[in-house]
């Protein structure tokens with residue numbers, strides 16, 4: 571940061587980058603949960619931290635929110651330093667924690683009123699309830715809400731102070747597909763109103779659908795940062811052909827049959843990369859039709875029977891696997 575800048579100048583400079591994270595490090599004893607995280611979040615974007623469990627997403631979010639103190643590094647949020655100007659930061663942010671412990675005995679409306687009373691200015695409660703699709707539940711006790719309703723209440727609580735920037739930590743973890751879609755719609759609406767949203771997730775489809783830019787995290791580090799489409803395109807393979815080879819299932823890893831099959835697969839026309847995931851073989855290619863037809867021909871010529879053949883576009887999961895050798899689900 572440029573120390574010579576006054577607070578006002580710094581805030582103006584931060585028009586584009588509403589969050590600046592520089593060299594964040596967090597250690598828990600001998601374990602380093604964040605090792606030198608740096609990025610910028612632009613005003614009005616949905617910015618996602620995507621990574622498996624334990625990648626350091628929550629640690630990073632909570633250092634940005636001022637809830638955890640970094641061992642080193644700086645965070646500037648809307649022009650304020652979270653370590654020295656936390657009160658000001660709190661006025662412009664809304665935070666939904668991974669597991670917000672809500673007061674089970676309170677009614678939805680009561681808990682929102684209570685949170686609103688913590689701030690000098692708060693939004694009207696009725697439209698907030700409507701936006702979060704909780705109007706019909708306003709007189710229900712929190713303990714009677716479904717998982718999706720609780721999550722929406724947690725987001726409502728993060729919005730009571732009309733924040734510029736909203737932090738959502740794994741907002742859809744544990745929700746059924748319908749409740750996830752409802753939350754996605756809510757997040758898209760918040761973005762359309764000009765809010766900046768920073769969220770963490772380990773669902774690649776969620777990151778792809780919601781985020782303008784995605785920061786891929788693994789083991790406390792940023793391994794890639796770009797728009798979802800660019801991340802996928804930079805793999806230089808836009809499609810995948812997947813199948814199983816039943817005759818090889820159960821054969822030892824370095825058996826001659828398996829090694830020969832791998833050599834064959836690598837020689838298939840157009841294949842840029844070959845991945846083996848358990849019993850599944852994945853051929854990455856930019857020339858889907860050529861690879862598919864050549865693979866079918868090769869399999870026939872070599873009497874190698876495949877099963878469950880499917881084709882698909884490459885995803886952020888493929889990017890993560892390509893970069894780390896591990897799946898987002900493995901952690």
Ligand SMILES: Nc1ncnc2c1ncn2[C@@H]1O[C@H](COP(=O)(O)OP(=O)(O)OP(=O)(O)O)[C@@H](O)[C@H]1O
Pocket residue numbers: 598603621622623624625626627628629630740772
């Ligand atoms: N207070 C703590 N004390 C010790 N270790 C911690 C603490 N908080 C987090 N960790 C460890 O730091 C690592 C990163 O945790 P973090 O919660 O930031 O990851 P995450 O990417 O958010 O994953 P998850 O989806 O599981 O929350 C994990 O290995 C975790 O066990």
